[in-house]
Amino acid sequence: MSRSDDEEFELFRQEMTDVTPLAGEEVADIKQAFEPTLAQKERRRAAEAEEAENENFLSTEYVDLVEPEDVIEFHRDGVQAGVYKRLKQGRYSMEASLNLHHHTLVEARTALFNFVKDCHGAGVRTALIIHGMGKHTKPHPALIKSYVNKWLRELGPVLAFHSAQRPHGGRGAAYIMMKKNAEQKQKNREKHAKR
Numbered sequence: 001m002s003r004s005d006d007e008e009f010e011l012f013r014q015e016m017t018d019v020t021p022l023a024g025e026e027v028a029d030i031k032q033a034f035e036p037t038l039a040q041k042e043r044r045r046a047a048e049a050e051e052a053e054n055e056n057f058l059s060t061e062y063v064d065l066v067e068p069e070d071v072i073e074f075h076r077d078g079v080q081a082g083v084y085k086r087l088k089q090g091r092y093s094m095e096a097s098l099n100l101h102h103h104t105l106v107e108a109r110t111a112l113f114n115f116v117k118d119c120h121g122a123g124v125r126t127a128l129i130i131h132g133m134g135k136h137t138k139p140h141p142a143l144i145k146s147y148v149n150k151w152l153r154e155l156g157p158v159l160a161f162h163s164a165q166r167p168h169g170g171r172g173a174a175y176i177m178m179k180k181n182a183e184q185k186q187k188n189r190e191k192h193a194k195r
Contacts, residue, residue, distance in 0.1 A: 056113045058151045060105055068133040068142045072149040072174055075160035079177075083160075087126070087177050090165040094175070095119075097128040100144055108144050112151055120157035120178050128164060133172040145172075152176060 036044070066072060075084045086092060098115040100108045112129070119127055129152075134142035152161045157178045164173035180188065 056110060058109050058113050058154060060109060060147070063143075063146045063150050065140055065146045066142055066149055068135045068145070069171055070142070070145075071163040071171060072145065073162045074149075074153055079160050083177070084162075087160055087175050088162045090168055090175060092126040092175070092177070094126055094128040094168070095124040096122075097130065099130040100148070101130065101132050103144065105143065105147060108147065109151065112148065113155070116152075116155045116157055116176075116178070120181055123181055123184050125178055125180070127176050127178070128168055128173055129161075129176060130169050130173045148174065157181075 073088070096115075096119050098111060100111060103111060108131075115127075115129075129148060131145045131148045134145050137143050140146075152158050152174070159177045159179055161174045161176040163171045164175055168175070
């Protein structure tokens with residue numbers, strides 16, 4: 001047997017007859033009670049920044065030094081010769097660029113890692129990295145250039161890179177070509193499936 005709403009309310013009222021409501025300022029504001037404090041927000045931001053830095057696997061350990069005038073170049077197996085030649089010649093339009101001038105080694109590491117990750121996520125296929133020639137860097141010339149040469153090889157999305165042509169920075173810059181991201185691969189599959 002079920003009770004009606006009126007009966008339920010009457011039973012509730014009878015049980016609550018000796019209860020007195022809280023008065024005035026003693027009532028808690030639930031919305032404000034669960035709002036994180038400034039210190040909690042700052043700790044969360046610091047933890048997120050540390051997590052992002054831990055994701056960066058690029059090493060600042062030993063590097064094979066290159067000379068300021070050296071050409072840096074690399075391509076993975078499977079990159080077609082014609083495609084690599086066009087990249088070397090700067091015949092692809094650069095969809096993004098990163099300038100590493102005046103960066104410390106640690107700043108350059110973070111900037112390059114995030115740049116390649118963001119470009120790949122956004123579907124950028126070709127980009128320009130301006131690393132400088134580093135003729136006057138101490139204690140070793142071309143330190144950033146040497147590390148860029150190392151790091152680009154370590155980054156999975158990078159298919160190929162080559163020192164740029166003179167109008168784009170010459171040996172103080174490099175063209176990079178990246179793999180298609182998952183979305184681009186899916187579009188390509190759909191395009192070729194319709195044929």
